[in-house]
Amino acid sequence: MASPLRQIFAFSGVLDSGDGEKDSFALVEHAVALAAATRATRGTLETREARPGATRVCYVPTAVGDAQAAVDFYQDKFAGRAGTRLSVLRLFTQPSVPDVAAHLLSQDLILVEGGSVVNLIAVWRAHGLPRILRRCWAAGVVLAGASAGSLCWHVGGPTDSFSDRLDPFTGGLGLLPYSNGVHDDFPGQARREVYRALVAQGILAGGYATEDGTGLHYRGTALHEAVSIRPGKRAWRVDPAPGGGYREEPIGPRPI
Numbered sequence: 001m002a003s004p005l006r007q008i009f010a011f012s013g014v015l016d017s018g019d020g021e022k023d024s025f026a027l028v029e030h031a032v033a034l035a036a037a038t039r040a041t042r043g044t045l046e047t048r049e050a051r052p053g054a055t056r057v058c059y060v061p062t063a064v065g066d067a068q069a070a071v072d073f074y075q076d077k078f079a080g081r082a083g084t085r086l087s088v089l090r091l092f093t094q095p096s097v098p099d100v101a102a103h104l105l106s107q108d109l110i111l112v113e114g115g116s117v118v119n120l121i122a123v124w125r126a127h128g129l130p131r132i133l134r135r136c137w138a139a140g141v142v143l144a145g146a147s148a149g150s151l152c153w154h155v156g157g158p159t160d161s162f163s164d165r166l167d168p169f170t171g172g173l174g175l176l177p178y179s180n181g182v183h184d185d186f187p188g189q190a191r192r193e194v195y196r197a198l199v200a201q202g203i204l205a206g207g208y209a210t211e212d213g214t215g216l217h218y219r220g221t222a223l224h225e226a227v228s229i230r231p232g233k234r235a236w237r238v239d240p241a242p243g244g245g246y247r248e249e250p251i252g253p254r255p256i
Contacts, residue, residue: 005038005140008175010150011215012182013114014230022229024146025077027215028111030227030256031144032057032084034217035109038142054085058107062123063115063148066090070113091123101132107141114147118161121152121171130173137175147182150216154180155205158194166194168203176221181209184236199238200246206239214253228253 009031013024036055057078061070071088078086089103090096097103104110110133112120124130137143143153151157156170157180166189172180181195198204208216208223213230216223226235235251 005041006137006220007034007038007140007142008137008153008218009034009142009144009215010153010176010180010210010218011144011146012150012184012210012212013146014213015183015186016212022213024213026229026256027146027213028077028144030215031109031111031142034144035142036083038140039108041140054083055109056085056087056107057109057111058087058089058104059111059113060089060145060149061113061115062091063113063117063120065115065119066092074111091127095127100127100129101135104132104136105139105141107136109142109144110136112143112145112149112152114145114149116161117148117151117157117159117169118171120148121173124152133173134175143175150182150210151180154178154207157181157204157207158191158198160189164189166191168198170204176218177205178207179204179238180207181236181238183212184209185211185233196238196246196248199240200244202240206237208251209236209238211235223251226251226253227256229256231255 011027039055059074064070078084152172154172154176155174156172158166159169160166184192195209199206211233214228214233214235216235217225235253237249239247241247
């Protein structure tokens with residue numbers, strides 16, 4: 001039976017952080033907080049008791065080829081963190097746990113690294129993760145991630161996995177029936193313009209874009225709220241307009 005607690009937190013990390021400004025880990029902490037709150041509720045639904053123990057977080061660095069530097073970063077961040085237990089699922093050169101489904105279903109939060117969404121999905125499909133992750137979502141495990149780890153839950157979005165010119169990616173898991181634009185205000189690429197053009201042309205379905213430091217919290221398949229760690233940043237709803245073009249609506253995020 002599907003849990004009423006299906007949640008996804010999809011965000012754009014901070015690509016340029018100045019002195020005294022929050023960095024992307026503040027968004028990770030928000031995802032952990034969502035999972036911690038959901039853990040108690042899942043326990044109530046399943047056993048009528050709160051689930052004891054630490055909040056279990058599984059970090060999945062597939063999109064960066066399981067780079068050791070990325071793994072080290074998160075292990076350092078979570079080291080000694082009270083109330084949280086981190087594990088890492090590597091898929092290169094073989095899965096790092098004996099039973100991938102059992103391990104992921106035992107988690108409270110699955111945190112997916114950014115990087116190449118095309119390579120991410122290809123490797124996941126080879127290892128059967130799309131079906132497993134859908135089961136996790138239905139069971140109430142919070143799914144989260146930045147950039148590629150945001151795009152993957154949607155039907156697709158613009159990607160630089162093939163080249164810097166940004167190409168349409170339409171092979172997402174589709175847990176969320178929307179397209180997704182990440183780093184919508186990034187000055188180094190025309191991400192905003194490309195995303196809206198692809199929606200206007202019907203290459204991508206309508207969906208949501210996030211500026212850096214901003215995340216989308218979905219409950220089921222509905223957007224519950226947008227949040228941001230950066231003042232002045234926004235999320236956007238983007239849809240094809242009748243007769244051609246696109247229409248957009250800004251979404252003011254809740255500061256966190």
